[in-house]
Amino acid sequence: MSFPEAGLSVAVDIGGTFTDVALTDQASGRTWRAKTPSTPADPSEAFLSGIRLALGDAGADASALAHVLHGTTVATNMILEGKGAPAALVTTKGFRHVLSIGRQDIPRKANLYTWVKPKPPVPASRILEVGERIGAGGTVIEPLDEESVRAAAAAIAGMGVSVVAVSLLHAFANPAHERRVGEILRAELPGVMVTLSTDVLPVVREYERSLATVLNATVMPGVTTYVQRLEERLAEEGAGAPLMLMQSNGGVAGAAKIRLAPALTALSGPAAGVVGARAAARACGIDDIITVDIGGTSADICLIKGGEIGLTQSGSVGDWPLALPIVDMITIGAGGGSIARIRDAALSVGPQSAGARPGPAAYGHGGTEPTVTDAHVVLGQLPARLLGGRMSLDAAAARRAVEEKVAGPLGLDALTAARGILAIADNHMVGAVRVVSVERGHDPRDFTLVPFGGAGPLHGCALADLLGITRVLIPLAPGVLCADGLLAADLKAEFSQALPSPGAMDAAEAAGIVAGLEAQAAEWFDEEGVAPADRRTACRALMRYRGQGGEIAVDYAACPAETEAHFTAGHRALYGFTLEAQIELVTLRVEATGLAASPPVIPLAEGREVPVSEHAEVFIGDTPTQVPVVDRAALGAGAVLTGPLILTQLDTTSFIAPGWTGTVHPSGAILLTREEPRS
Numbered sequence: 001m002s003f004p005e006a007g008l009s010v011a012v013d014i015g016g017t018f019t020d021v022a023l024t025d026q027a028s029g030r031t032w033r034a035k036t037p038s039t040p041a042d043p044s045e046a047f048l049s050g051i052r053l054a055l056g057d058a059g060a061d062a063s064a065l066a067h068v069l070h071g072t073t074v075a076t077n078m079i080l081e082g083k084g085a086p087a088a089l090v091t092t093k094g095f096r097h098v099l100s101i102g103r104q105d106i107p108r109k110a111n112l113y114t115w116v117k118p119k120p121p122v123p124a125s126r127i128l129e130v131g132e133r134i135g136a137g138g139t140v141i142e143p144l145d146e147e148s149v150r151a152a153a154a155a156i157a158g159m160g161v162s163v164v165a166v167s168l169l170h171a172f173a174n175p176a177h178e179r180r181v182g183e184i185l186r187a188e189l190p191g192v193m194v195t196l197s198t199d200v201l202p203v204v205r206e207y208e209r210s211l212a213t214v215l216n217a218t219v220m221p222g223v224t225t226y227v228q229r230l231e232e233r234l235a236e237e238g239a240g241a242p243l244m245l246m247q248s249n250g251g252v253a254g255a256a257k258i259r260l261a262p263a264l265t266a267l268s269g270p271a272a273g274v275v276g277a278r279a280a281a282r283a284c285g286i287d288d289i290i291t292v293d294i295g296g297t298s299a300d301i302c303l304i305k306g307g308e309i310g311l312t313q314s315g316s317v318g319d320w321p322l323a324l325p326i327v328d329m330i331t332i333g334a335g336g337g338s339i340a341r342i343r344d345a346a347l348s349v350g351p352q353s354a355g356a357r358p359g360p361a362a363y364g365h366g367g368t369e370p371t372v373t374d375a376h377v378v379l380g381q382l383p384a385r386l387l388g389g390r391m392s393l394d395a396a397a398a399r400r401a402v403e404e405k406v407a408g409p410l411g412l413d414a415l416t417a418a419r420g421i422l423a424i425a426d427n428h429m430v431g432a433v434r435v436v437s438v439e440r441g442h443d444p445r446d447f448t449l450v451p452f453g454g455a456g457p458l459h460g461c462a463l464a465d466l467l468g469i470t471r472v473l474i475p476l477a478p479g480v481l482c483a484d485g486l487l488a489a490d491l492k493a494e495f496s497q498a499l500p501s502p503g504a505m506d507a508a509e510a511a512g513i514v515a516g517l518e519a520q521a522a523e524w525f526d527e528e529g530v531a532p533a534d535r536r537t538a539c540r541a542l543m544r545y546r547g548q549g550g551e552i553a554v555d556y557a558a559c560p561a562e563t564e565a566h567f568t569a570g571h572r573a574l575y576g577f578t579l580e581a582q583i584e585l586v587t588l589r590v591e592a593t594g595l596a597a598s599p600p601v602i603p604l605a606e607g608r609e610v611p612v613s614e615h616a617e618v619f620i621g622d623t624p625t626q627v628p629v630v631d632r633a634a635l636g637a638g639a640v641l642t643g644p645l646i647l648t649q650l651d652t653t654s655f656i657a658p659g660w661t662g663t664v665h666p667s668g669a670i671l672l673t674r675e676e677p678r679s
Contacts, residue, residue, distance in 0.1 A: 007066030008058070010051055011486035013246075013269055014043050014072060015295050018454060020480035020651065021050035023058055024487050026066065029600035032057040033480050035651050040357070043074070044229050048237060062239035069486040071246040071269040074226050075219040075262050080318045082121075084218025085163055088156045089122045090149070090181060091210065092169040093129040098210050100124065107319075118319040122214050126159055128152035130168075130181065137500035138173035149181050153188035164189065165217035167197040167210040172498045175202070193220050200261050201323055203313075203587050204498040208323040215320060216263035223262035227255050244491075246272045248326040250309050251492020251593065254528060264324060266317050269482055270300035271327040276485025277450045278304055280475035283601070283667035289473070290433055290447045291329075292463060293482070294455040296337040297353040299429050302329035303436040303447065313542075314550065325494050325589075330432045336360065336373040336455035340402075340421045342409045347417075349424040361401035364394045370405045372425050374398035375418035376458055380618035381655045383629060383648055415619055426459060430466045441573060445469055452478035457654035461643070461672065465657070470675070472660070476668030479651025491528055491594030495520045498587045505541075505560040505585040513588050514539055514556065521592035530594035542587040543567040545579045551586050603666040607636015616646055620658060637666040 007027075013020045021034040034053035039045040047070070055061060078084045091098065099120035106115045130152055131145030156164060164185055171178040175198040185194045197213040231243055244252045246268035258265060270293055277291040287307040293300040302309075315326035333351020337360055340349045349372065354360055358367035362377045376382045377398035385392050399414055407417035437444040448471045451460035460472045475481050495517040499509070518537060525535050539556035541563050552574060554566040564583045572578050611634050618627040625644060632649040640663055641647070643656035647670075654670075656662055662672040 008060060008064045009067040009069065009487060010054060010065055011069040011272075011483040012047050012050055012071070013272060013480070013482035013486065014038055014046060014070075015269065015297075015454075015482070018296070018479075019043075019046035019050045020483040021054045022477070022480055022483035022487055023051075023054035024599055025058075026597060026599045029602045031484075033477050033483070033651060035480060040355070043072075043226070044233050047230060048233055051237070062234070062237040065239045065241040068234060068239065068241045068243050069246070069252055069489070070230065070243060071272045071482055071486055072223075072226070072265055073269055075223050075265045076267060076269075076317060078219045078222050079215055079266065079320065083222075084121065084215070085221040086126070086159075086161045087122055087163045087165055087214060087217040088126040088128065088159055088161045089210070089214055089217075090128050090130060090152055090156075090164060090166045090168075090185070092133060093131050093148075095169055095206065096124060096127045096129050098206050099127075099214065102207050120214075121211075121218055121320070122165070126156075126161065128155055132168060132177045134168070134170040134174050134177060136170055136173060138170070140174070140176075144177045144180055146180070146184060149184045150188060153185050156185075156192070157189060161192070163193040163195065163217045163220050165195050165197075165210075165213045167206070167213045169206065171196075171198050172202040172204060172209065173500050193217070193224075195220060195261075200263065201496075202498070203323070203496050204502075205323070208321055211320060212263060212323055215317075215322065216261055219262045220259075223265065224259050227259060231255065246486055246489065247492060248315075248324065249311060249492050249494065250275050250327045250489065252486065252489050253491065253493065257493070263322065266322060266324070267315070267326055267329075267331075270302075270329060270331065272485035272489060273300065273452060273482040274302045274304070274309055274327050274329065274485065275489045276481040276483075277302075277452060277475065278307060278309060279485070279488040280481070280667070280669055281448065281450060281473055282307060284473060284665050284669055284671065286448050286473065288447045289450045290437060290444060290469075292429060292433070292449065292451045292453075292456055292459070294429070294451065294453040294459060295335045296359075296454060297333065297335045297355065298331050298351075299334040299432065299453075300329050300331050301429065301432045301436055302327060303440070303442060305442070305447075311553070313553075328436075330435050332428055332432050334372070334425050334428045335453075336371065336376075338372050338425060339369045340371065340375070340406050340424075341369075342406065345410075347406060347410065347420055347424060349421055350428065360398065362393045362395065362398035364392070364397065368401055368405075370398075370401040370421065372421060372455065374401050375421040378402050378414055378418040379422075380616055380624075380627070381458060381646065382653055383616060383646065386653070415622060422459075422462070426462050426466060429459070429463055433463070433467060441576060448473050450475065452481040452652075454479045454652050457647070457652055461655065461657035461660050461674075464672075464674070470673060472672040474647075474654055474662075474670040474672065477649070477651050478654070479649075488596065490596045491530060493521070493524050493592045494589055495524075495592065496587055496589040499585060502544075502584040502586045504582060505563055507558060507560055510541075510556070510560075510585065510588060511558060514590065517588065517590035521590050524592055525594060528594060534595040536593040536595060538591045538593075540589045540591060541567070541585055542589065544584050544586060545571075545581040546584055547581065553589070556588065601667070604637040604664065604668045606638050608638050608640070610635065610639050610641060613648075618644060618646070620644060635664050637664050639664040641670065
């Protein structure tokens with residue numbers, strides 16, 4: 001299943017507030033974009049209505065689609081909200097309580113004395129043990145007791161569950177028992193889904209591996225139903241194009257793979273945004289960026305150095321660590337819909353959000369709580385109409401919400417309260433930026449800030465000022481950049497194998513493992529129909545010093561000394577020091593990439609004029625200022641913009657603050673600069 005070199009490709013990203021669509025003609029490079037309110041009760045409605053809007057603008061119908069790409073939060077939301085399907089877990093005898101025991105550490109921001117460990121996603125009453133034992137090196141110590149598996153199946157049949165997770169001890173070293181258990185369960189439990197740890201996360205650490213498999217199990221029925229619903233609706237629409245979904249590793253995969261491991265889609269929407277931001281920056285010749293994706297509910301922050309998107313296997317979704325390869329980013333509850341409240345006589349913003357319904361008070365859907373968006377409206381930074389004029393804002397409702405819920409209780413005027421709301425939200429995001437930059441040895445002033453999402457360009461200049469960053473890049477379509485990122489994403493898959501016994505790297509043993517992983521990658525390439533010229537593989541070694549509890553991923557080389565040198569350099573860059581200790585190789589991973597076909601780039605026509613459509617009253621401090629409002633679609637390459645200025649477009653609004661100057665790049669992006677000496 002490869003990307004088309006001709007025809008229309010459409011990408012749909014469903015967020016908490018809006019659904020974004022990007023439609024591209026692969027032959028000409030022309031792109032049409034659409035934005036429509038999300039429909040939480042049935043996301044497929046917004047999915048189809050958004051596609052119809054984009055196709056209508058292009059003068060085409062669904063039969064012209066060659067590919068449909070989708071970023072979904074279905075799996076993420078089910079995990080966060082605890083609404084996954086009831087599941088059972090089958091594990092090795094003696095390991096029934098692995099999920100309850102977990103790890104001894106507590107979340108970084110939790111109180112040491114009051115934190116309560118969350119309940120496991122599968123209760124002990126639905127965990128069954130089977131007789132078998134495989135050693136850490138993959139040797140069978142105790143044969144599989146198939147009668148115990150059938151007894152477990154009989155017990156599961158009476159539980160009324162629709163899915164079973166299987167995670168046996170050391171299955172990553174030898175999957176034979178686990179695969180046989182899967183065969184028996186499928187035969188004994190027709191209609192019940194079965195997922196194996198060796199298909200989800202075949203690596204060392206029983207807790208993380210079992211948890212990932214269980215979380216995958218709980219979302220399987222929901223994601224499978226959702227994907228099937230989308231495919232049916234596309235067929236009804238007359239689209240014969242295959243559906244591909246974004247993964248949390250920054251690549252896309254076919255629906256068949258996602259049905260097998262739906263947990264791979266957790267955090268897929270933010271990952272698509274990072275891919276889109278990198279593409280926008282590369283078009284301007286910029287490789288070192290910090291991305292800030294501000295949507296309706298959250299802000300996702302990622303640092304990219306040298307154009308490389310980093311992956312981590314230490315990510316989490318809600319209370320649960322998820323050791324699947326995930327784009328390395330920080331997510332906080334700060335978005336346009338984040339609610340401002342008074343707690344203990346102090347103002348707080350988020351993480352609760354007004355969502356799509358009722359949304360901010362300014363949206364006129366019945367919302368009465370003041371939000372970040374309402375604060376922007378009070379200060380005049382948002383125009384009266386959004387979505388190309390299809391959505392009107394109720395400025396009076398926004399002001400009323402801020403006055404009644406924030407300004408009044410604190411004894412402030414509405415303007416001061418609105419500025420306070422934005423200041424708190426901005427400082428939350430600055431803290432997250434420092435986590436991915438300063439805490440990892442990077443000076444944020446050496447990077448270009450790329451704000452995007454529906455609310456990102458409203459905050460870009462303020463965040464840059466707080467961080468001392470003097471260059472900001474606003475992409476061509478920042479409000480739908482996650483959808484653009486889907487179109488720019490490659491096919492991706494990872495194949496991992498933990499060593500039977502971590503230790504000093506043995507060149508012959510490592511080479512044998514890598515050869516096996518590359519064979520799996522080749523098989524995957526064949527299944528996905530990736531042309532030989534578009535296939536890329538890279539091998540990574542997960543290494544640590546003896547005694548350390550976690551690994552870092554570095555480039556693998558056939559020479560042990562070279563691989564260890566990569567680890568030493570990586571450890572020094574990440575932590576600032578190295579140790580006089582043995583370096584251990586724990587896991588090898590092959591990252592397979594099927595390159596997407598890149599449509600032709602259409603440079604923006606040159607045009608120096610900056611036509612002002614109107615002026616809006618914006619409060620700069622306490623002073624009402626008449627600020628020019630410019631339609632971004634009317635700008636040509638080379639146009640120079642001087643703040644304060646409001647830029648309007650279909651998918652978002654940008655606010656260029658005083659002291660900032662912007663130039664329109666031929667790619668359509670706007671490069672903002674503030675010429676001030678570094679302190």
